[in-house]
Amino acid sequence: MDFEALSLTLRLALSTTLILLLIALPLAWWIASGKGVARAFVQALVALPLVLPPTVIGFYLLVALGPLTLPGRLLIRLLGHPLAFSFEGLLVGSILYSLPFAVQPLVAGFSAVDREYTEAAEGLGAKPWQVFLSVVLPMTRASLITSAVLAFTHTVGEFGVVLMLGGNIPGATRTLSISLYDLVEDGNYAAANQTALVLIVFSVLALMAIYLLPGMRRSDGRQANIVR
């Protein structure tokens, strides 16, 4: 069991989740609060990592963050080293790769909040951000938790992007899934089995947490329709 890889994986997944929520909350609210070509386009971009092979994302990020492009050169000058093959580079890749898993549950939750609730709040003088914080968010807690758990677990489980973008540097970019790959390459099946088991148990527990949200369900938008 590679504990350095385990701690790195958890650190990466936690940072990714926190940053993703900051991005996903306003983005999902914007997507859910209207229609139009612009929203459809942004939604398509957000969903792209679902259909693309992770290696494609990894490859383009490798190029974009490297010395071949202007933003890449700026970054290298700013940081003093390329973003690729570093923890920060992995973070950028993970955020993009897990974006749909954070955004889509929120969009679904926000869309399910009946317009009657937001209008009731506006009719009482609440500003749009107050409506969001005091009415929409409390009614979509289940979506928020789902979004966070999915972003976290998906980041823990990513492989292709990490391999393309991060290489295999212990303590910096070697995550659990890479470590597992290494162990199998070396023929160390006993250790590989241990690592794989940790990942499976963790994933099952995390997913169970989502499905075990009974108290959350009642205040979810769809359920709250009973209150008239």
Next chain:
Amino acid sequence: MSANQPVSQPASILTLQMQHRIGALELDVALNLTQLWTVLFGPSGSGKTTVLRAVAGFVRPDAGRIMHGKTILMDHGARVFVPPHARPVRSAGQGAPLFPNLTVLQNIAYGVKSRHDGSAADIVENAVERFRLRALAPKSPLELSGGERQRVAVVRAATSAVSLGPGTLLLLDEPFTGLDLARQEELLGELRSWLAENGVPVLSVTHDVGEAFQLDAEVIRIADGKVAAQGPVTAVLADDRQRLMDQLRG
């Protein structure tokens, strides 16, 4: 309010002139509110709720202008549109839902504007006392009956309007529908006196003749998207009252 005004020229609380198309209905309405309680009366589908929603800011009329006193709320020609929360208007839509994550008391306090002297809490306290909501106050909306929710939703909007100050226009869409007669009378009487004391004028929507007479309000009758008549309830709804009486006699 109106007591200080010469009878011939009552101050205008709200002037509205709007055209709006919804489905097959062509709304073309012009009205002028001068009384403390005005009722929009008309059959369902006549467009009265749309007029109310336009005043609240939830509907953008295709054309027209809405003024609150001397303040423009919406002017299509001048491209002015004040968003709902910034209007000196508070509203309770038809069957307005309570927020399920808050208690009844927190619902009533939701739209109350905070004041520097701390009198906001007094207003909420006053409302709870006046409308006999003490027993319901700590409960969740999920524990309430339909009629109780309706009562709390109306009181919530009224409390918000009172806290914003005199002149705030309160919009109520079918506020008493679904309440039994005793409850309706109680709420209506209490509401009318509380709002009058605080100088809060009301524009409400109903299709109930009895309710309009109980309110003894100014009535604007809407039919097929147009204003058919405006005046005291005894004049505008005399025929409807007669028809109702005939029905009751059998």
